[in-house]
Amino acid sequence: MADLFAAGWRTIDQLDALVGGYCWVERHLFELTGEWASAGDSGQPWDAELRVFFAAASLHHADVAARWSERLAVRADVVRDALVVPPSGPLTDQLSALDHAGPGFTRLSGLVRAYLPCLVQAYSRHLAGADPASEAPAMAVLGPACRSGSEEVARGQALFDEGVQRGWFVGLVG
Secondary structure (H helix, E strand, O other): OHHHHOOOOOOHHHHHHHHHHHHHHHHHHHHHHHHHHHHOOOOOOOHHHHHHHHHHHHHHHHHHHHHHHHOOOOOOOOOHHHHOOOOOOHHHHHHHHHHOOOOHHHHHHHHHHHHHHHHHHHHHHHHHHOOHHHHHHHHHHHHHHHHHHHHHHHHHHHHHHHHHHHOOOOOOOO
């Protein structure tokens, strides 16, 4: 995917690959954060706060996934669902690592300190190089997704910092 972020014109197939990849990532984040909200870390002092954070994150990613889905190609020779595949590169590799994250504080850290900043950067790079004449529908999702993703990172980082300050993660965080 990284090669496709360069400024300039993209083919319809290149744009389809980006939108389908983004849709897959956001759907996966919706499922993953929803699972985390449901599972929680019962008995841990951070359980309630993390459940609320992950539930809100799940709703956010469901919304972004739906907006990407609405922008999948509509052409006679294209099966829209076939476009929704894992993108190659770090967005998928890092998301796979989150699938296997340990307790809630590890999940939170991986999501807001590593994964989401990478995703926001990818969205920002695409937005910066997008051609308004041919990519206006994608740009309509990229801008709000950058803002809401950055806000999610800030909320999650604040929660993580609060947990460190409260001593929740003593001996667990280096």
